[in-house]
Amino acid sequence: MSYLNFQALGKQFGDFVAVHDMNLSIDRGEFISFLGPSGCGKTTTLQMIAGLLTPTTGKIFLDGVDITETPANKRGLGIVFQSYALFPHMTVTENVSFGLEMRGIAKTERLERCRDTLAQVRLEQFSDRYPKELSGGQRQRVALARALVIEPPVLLLDEPLSNLDAKLREEMRIELRLLQQDIGVTTILVTHDQEEALSMSDRIVVMQEGEVSQIAAPLELYERPASTFVSHFVGKTNLVQGQVTALNEVGINETRLKVDTGQRAPGMAVQISIRPEKFIMSTEEPGLKVYVETAIFLGASWLYRVNGSLGELFVTQPNTGSARYTKGDTAWLSWQEGSLTLFEEHA
Amino acid sequence: MGGVNTRLAPYFLTAPGIVFFVALLGAPMLMTFLLSLHSYDFNTGIQSDWTFANYIEVLGDSYFQKIFGRTFGLALLVTVICVLIGVPEAYILSKMSSRWRSIFLLVVLGPLLISVVVRTLGWALLFGGKGLLTMISQALGFGDAPVSLMFTFTGMTIALVHVLVPFMVISVWASLQKIDPQSEDAGYCLGASKLTVLRRITLPQAMPGILSGSIIVFALTASAFATPAIIGGRRMKVVATAAYDEYLSTLNWPLGAAIAVLLLVANVVIIASYNKLIERRFAKVFE
Amino acid sequence: MHNLGLVARIFHALFVAFILAPLLMVIAVSFTDKGYLSLPTNGLSLRWFHAILDNPDFIDAFWMSVWLALIAASIAVLISIPAGLAIARHKFAGRDIIAAFLLSPLMIPHLVLGVAFLQFYSSIGLGGSFFGLVAAHVVLITPYALRLVLSAATGLSTDAENAALTLGASKFTVFRRVTFPLILPGVAGGWLLSFITSFDELTMSVFVASPSTQTLPVKMYHHITQTIDPLIASVSTVLIVLTFLVMLILDRFYGLDKIFIGKG
Structure with a gap:
């Protein structure tokens, strides 16, 4: 009770x-x-x-x-x-x-x-x-x-x-x-x-x-x-628009992402949310190729604004003691399975 | 920055006011004080001697004692009535919805802008022989005899309360505005009844306003002229009307000056000691 | 009003009735058609308003009061702006004393000021002059103007002025373009309050005004002490209506309560 x-x-x-x-x-x-x-x-x-x-x-x-x-x-x-x-x-x-x-x-x-x-x-x-x-x-x-x-x-x-x-x-x-x-x-x-x-x-x-x-x-x-409201209001997140292309696959421009799509039919418009700190940023392939536009030092971490085939994204990486990326660098982003959240797009 | 220039700037800026006030406030006040120390002869006029005789006369003569007693009694009574009716009215205004409040603030405070002569005339019309009072009394069957409050202490009190109660309302209203409305909510949530919240939370916080309103009303009543002159007339003299008569009827200026000086001193002493009291009492509590 | 109890509402109604009763009485009497004081029981008549026009004394006194208040309020404001800025924004030896001195007329009963000016002017040969009346009113109302300028200037940060200085403005330009506009509401409020206070003043003026410089309140007072007739009621009604209009304007631009917190 x-x-x-x-x-x-x-x-x-x-x-x-x-x-x-x-x-x-x-x-x-x-x-x-x-x-x-x-x-x-x-x-x-x-x-x-x-x-x-x-x-x-x-x-x-x-x-x-x-x-x-x-x-x-x-x-x-x-x-x-x-x-x-x-x-x-x-x-x-x-x-x-x-x-x-x-x-x-x-x-x-x-x-x-x-x-x-x-x-x-x-x-x-x-x-x-x-x-x-x-x-x-x-x-x-x-x-x-x-x-x-x-x-x-x-x-x-x-x-x-x-x-x-x-x-x-x-x-x-x-x-x-x-x-x-x-x-x-x-x-x-x-x-x-x-x-x-x-x-x-x-x-x-x-x-x-x-x-x-x-x-x-x-x-x-x-x-x-x-x-999407909660994901925005609680913590920071990147939201990208796409559509279901197959079971557990969402297409954004030319890129295909693996996401749990549940029962949603191909063709449905959806949004994918990924939090900036979930990205793993690397100087080497494999991954999603992006260009670093801005690097901002926050003390305990770095905040990067990057651009790639998903459009503009924010990425947070822990500070390891050196400036690893600067403006104009190329980097590759990857993430663990389950880091992406899918929302049906509302009008 | 130019050192001397900057240091002297505030004196240059205040100089016009200071010069004006020294010449046109300092000099007249000083002359009045000096005048009160001369004696007066009904045949030869103001003498050139120095004496406290005027003060001794005013303070010792039962005629003037009565006038001073009446004036301060009147001031006290008017102040008490203004507290009793002005404080609840200010509280009621503060609890109204904003639309009604702005209308009634206009009604309650507006009369302050209207000449005291006009407002007192209204009471003279109500109190006079053919006034409303008489009509009410006749309508209630108390006979045809006219009822008049003209030239009475009661009439003066009522008219002065009317003239001065807006000062009480505005003063209390200002301190009610400063109260955090959540502190009343906090009182309710801690288990206090509405009356207890009013008594223990709201009123104590309005106290500075009640006290400063009281001192304003008291001081203005003690030195009021127009209302006592019109409603009280010669029969109900107060300090201000007595001094007026000394100056403009009896032409005993030194005696009138002594009355004026005493009125000023009483006024200043009461205001200053009251302010000191408020300061001591509330310095720790309110800004 | 819905959140007020019945007792509170009855109290409020009685209070408002008390406040309005004498004013309504004056207005009612002024519309009488009789030659003596009475309520207009046979319909409204404007005869006592026409009578004002036949008594140029009142009209002259009205204009006397208007001119007096205009001039005195303007001088009071001119004194108060520099003094208020100095007192509010500079720390200097004697500041508190100077402030207290310039505000001191608030503590002095008008009657005392009146007798002091009566004697002073008659001894220097200014008795009954318009100049003397103006000067006396300036002393009386400067504190009101000064208080509003002070409250406008006190909270004022010097940042905007410093910004203007760094942008190359001269000291005078800074005052004209930055400081003055910032304190203008206080200045205007102070002028209005001074004007009204001067216009309504009776007790001091009774001593200072001569028959040729009679202000409206003085004229009305002398009339009332002689006789109370419908004429004085109609003059008062005109004054009530004019004041009401001023009040609406004041309330619209400032909020009456703010003005009066300055007056109390």
């Missing part, structure tokens, strides 16, 4: 369909990410779970209980807002203890639990400061502590890391994931950052224009995207 469950959940604002017919079940202790570009309905969904928006259609169940009509202040979920939404007129301790106070918990216990939670997010020594006196990362951790101290059944995170600088963001990803696993709280993260979703989640829900595109574990999502 799943812990958090949506049935045909939908939200409309006037004529605009923000979320359409969403079905999902989440297990206890799971870390789920809603991933998608802005306007895909991920935040709307989060707000419906929190009780800040009333769904137009469908139901939400928490631990078998229908909470669709339960107001936000009775749901008891923990939520970390994008702006953190700390109470600027309260100290860190007052912020964190607010939820406990609303639950009528005695002062001594409140202070004790605040102290414990602040210790978990490593903010013990800041308990008497006001939010204005804290750094962005510290504010973020206060918001987290405020949401966790009430021991919520579900923790909701609305783009919690997007206001931090790049380095801090990467550190917080690890910290947040470890903390979540430690506490075991069921967590839903809303983000537009695919790396964030891939690195933290048990499963990712990719959304596009109010619809769920794919629900999968991070590795599966990356390796077997269900659509």
Whole structure:
């Protein structure tokens, strides 16, 4: 039995369909990410779970209980807002203890639990400061502590890391994931950052224009995207147009590629996706002959733009300590079987 | 860059304002202060002596004490009423949909642009012998006797609240605008009821606006002239109308100057100490 | 409005009624056909609006106020632009004191300014002059203009100006082509707010204006202290309508709330 469950959940604002017919079940202790570009309905969904928006259609169940009509202040979920939404007129301790106070918990216990939670997010020594006196990362951790101290059944995170600088963001990803696993709280993260979703989640829900595109574990999502949208949005990819020429063979211009075509009939227009790092680049044959147009050094790796019979392609190769290809070089590309993904071309 | 040139630039740029203000603000204010230190004789006019007699008279005379007491009582009452009705109105405005809000902001703030004389005239028409009050009272069957709030403390209070409450609304409105709406959502999600969110999350964050609105309303009421002059008249003198009479009826300028200086000092002291208080209280909390 | 409770809506309706009642009363009375104060129960009459035309005093006072406000607001802005730029963008010894000095009229009751100017002008022989009236108004409204220029200039980065300098513009060209256009909204807002403040000012002007330099508020005030008649109501109605038009323009270009946050 799943812990958090949506049935045909939908939200409309006037004529605009923000979320359409969403079905999902989440297990206890799971870390789920809603991933998608802005306007895909991920935040709307989060707000419906929190009780800040009333769904137009469908139901939400928490631990078998229908909470669709339960107001936000009775749901008891923990939520970390994008702006953190700390109470600027309260100290860190007052912020964190607010939820406990609303639950009528005695002062001594409140202070004790605040102290414990602040210790978990490593903010013990800041308990008497006001939010204005804290750094962005510290504010973020206060918001987290405020949401966790009430021991919520579900923790909701609305783009919690997007206001931090790049380095801090990467550190917080690890910290947040470890903390979540430690506490075991069921967590839903809303983000537009695919790396964030891939690195933290048990499963990712990719959304596009109010619809769920794919629900999968991070590795599966990356390796077997269900659509060209997902393959584009999660990681980088090369997409080339072609058509099925025979069983397990796709023709692109004069080139023939071996791909699993399934039941598709010859003549069908398809797209082939291949990720830049799946290429094996060599100075010798055999392979697909290409010319190097640009070589860009990225530190840990090289990014090449190459041109050949498949058209323009991006290729990533690990940095081995020397510049192996420069503009104008000829190279040969090969790849392992199963690296290509085939999509039917949509109009 | 030319060192001396750059260093002196700000002084050149502010010089026109400074010169103008020294000549046309500094000099008149200083002269008024000096004037308040002379005594006045009804037959021979302003004397050339130096004395605190005017201040002693104003501070010691029960007639002036009553006027000062009335003025500050009025200022306090008007401020309290403006808080009580202006704060909820600002909150309601902030919760409206943007279309209604822009209409009602115009209605509520617009009167600030209309001359105080015009607005006070409206109340004079409502309060006067044949005004709306009388009509209401007659319609309700309280007899035909005209009901008038002209020349009453109540009438002055109502008219001044009307004149000044937009300042309270705009001041509270400005600080409500600064509140992160998500902090109210955070309150609900942590289990607070709507009323608790209002009391514990929204109101405290609006406090700087309420306090600065209060000081504006208080200071402007304490020195208000037009409304008390028209509604209060000679019967309900306040500091400003008393000083006016000293200058233009009694022609005892030194005494009028002393009243004006005292009004200024009281005004500045109250505003400055209030600002200090706000600063101390909120420096850590708000920008 | 749908997300407001019933109590809130009733409160709001009463509040709006309170705000509008005196204005509507003035407008209603101005349309009476009677020779005395009364509501227009026998249909609307324009006789009291015609009466304004027979009282050139009011029209003269109106133009006096317009000229006074135009000149005073312009001088206030001319003082405020350099001063505002210096205060907002330079760090120099005495900056805070200079800023406080130029903003100080905000703290001084208009009555005090009025009596100070009355004595000052009569002692230097400028009593009742138009020049004196203008100068007094400049002192009174400069803080309003300065505050709007300050807020426009404070957030202004010097990058655009430096860019223009590196592109070969002279300092004056930089001011004319880059700096001034950037602070123009603040300057225009400051001018308008100064104009309105000057136009409406009564308390100080009552002391400074002579019968030959009576502004409209002063003229109206003296009229009201003598008698309250439908004529003053019709003058007020004209003023309400004019103000309303200005208000619409202001709201359209600036947003009224932004203007008033500067005023408070």
